[in-house]
Amino acid sequence: MDYESxxxxxxxxLADYFNEYKDFICCKVGCxxxxxxxxxxxxxxxxxxxxKGYIELDNITKQAVQNNIKNIKKGSTCPFLLDKKCSIYPFRPIICRVHGLAYFCNENIVKVPHCTNIGKNYAKVYSGEEILIEPINENLDTINILNEFITKNQFISSDSSKTTFEIRNLFDWLT
Ligand code: SF4
Ligand code: SF4
Known part of the structure; x- marks a missing residue:
């Protein structure tokens, strides 16, 4: 199976999860x-x-992304965000597809989206310390999802403690 499939x-x-939790989710275009x-x-x-997505952009959009990359700062706005929209949306990374959902990242720890704290997703069922509903019982961290991809393709490396993929922050990849 290739990555796109x-x-x-x-x-x-993920669409099923977003639908299951739709009462607590307020994601929309422009947010x-x-x-x-x-x-x-x-x-x-x-x-x-x-x-791959960037190459398909028109020249003006490419230039705008390039300008953002030139000014990129750690922990700041993603350079692919233009006019409050993702310029490479169909090609966005896994974390951006998952973000917005609340899930168990281990038996006891629940990850909620950053925007919970500003009154958005899950805010009405979040006490400030804990979530008051049952979150998704699946670890949706990128590394787990990529491990699923590896398993599906059975290209497990000889050292089973290592994955085939290297994970770095976007800032580190681009600078
Ligand atoms: S995850 Fe939060 S900030 Fe992001 S689009 Fe959804 S509601 Fe908006
Ligand atoms: S790549 Fe992710 S963080 Fe960047 S603009 Fe697109 S959705 Fe937002």
Whole structure:
């Protein structure tokens, strides 16, 4: 299975999750808080896919992204965000597809989106310390999702403690 087909399957699963939790989710086009402050960790395969999307952009959009990359700062706005919209949306990394959902990242720890704290997703069922509903019982961290991809393709490295992918923050990939 290639990465693009894997993403199609992933998007179907995530759409089901977004639908299941729709009463607590307020994501919409033009809401870009989650793209304005972050590290955006992603792997080499995701970066290559982003670049595939970048190559397809028109020259003016490419130039705008280039300008953003020139001024990129750690923990700041993603350079692919233009006019509050993702310029490479179909090619965005896994973390951007998952972001907005609340899920168990281990038995006891629940990850909620950054925007919960500004009154957006899950805010009405978040006490400030804990979530008051049952979150998704699946670890949706990028590394887990990529491990699923590896398993599906059975290209497990000889050292089973290592994955085939390297994860770095977007800032580190681009500078
Ligand atoms: S995750 Fe939060 S900030 Fe991002 S689009 Fe959804 S509601 Fe907006
Ligand atoms: S790649 Fe797109 S969705 Fe992800 S942080 Fe950047 S602008 Fe937002």
């Amino acid at each position: 894997f993403l199609k399957e992933l998007d179907i699963k 870009s808080y989650c793209c304005e402050k972050g590290d955006y960790p992603l792997s080499d395969i995701e970066l290559r896919y982003i670049m």
